[in-house]
Amino acid sequence: MNSQRDKLKKILLECKKHLDRLKKAHQKIKAHFPLALDTYKELSDDTVAYLDQFLFRFSKLQDTLSQKVFPLLLINLGEEIKRMPFIDRLNRLEELGFLKADEWLELREIRNLLTHEYPLEEQNIIEDLNEIVKRYIKLEDIFNAIYRFCEKKLNESTIIRVACKK
Secondary structure, three states: OOHHHHHHHHHHHHHHHHHHHHHHHHHHHHHHOOOOHHHHHOOOHHHHHHHHHHHHHHHHHHHHHHHHHHHHHHHHOOOOOOOOOHHHHHHHHHHOOOOOHHHHHHHHHHHHHHHOOOOOOHHHHHHHHHHHHHHHHHHHHHHHHHHHHHHHHHOOOOOOOOOOOO
């Protein structure tokens, strides 16, 4: 079997785990959103832990998709990506119908803002948290589109046949 295909399958299963945990964390925090400053300050330790889990899994899923899945997917589709800049990879994935490049970059920008904000910037943190929680479904949609495609087009065995439901 194709080693690039095997790598892609393995990494998709890793992404599936991130997504499953992201969704579980979302279930635990969604009642608190949209967040307001007073609500944010009164979050329980358990809720903060689930929020941290949500942000961690969002970041891991987005990073794994951009750094591992996107290149392997394009390679498995016969694309030459060695000298292809990231934005060109996103544009190619958009042409193939997997994502919208501008939406991907917006999600990444929001995520990056959260990782670089300071605790005293509570209002900015709250705004970015509200945005990322509201839009995380877009990340899930991108993963699901790639996952279903790979399950249908690139899979010859049952290794990747895990239900891909919202």
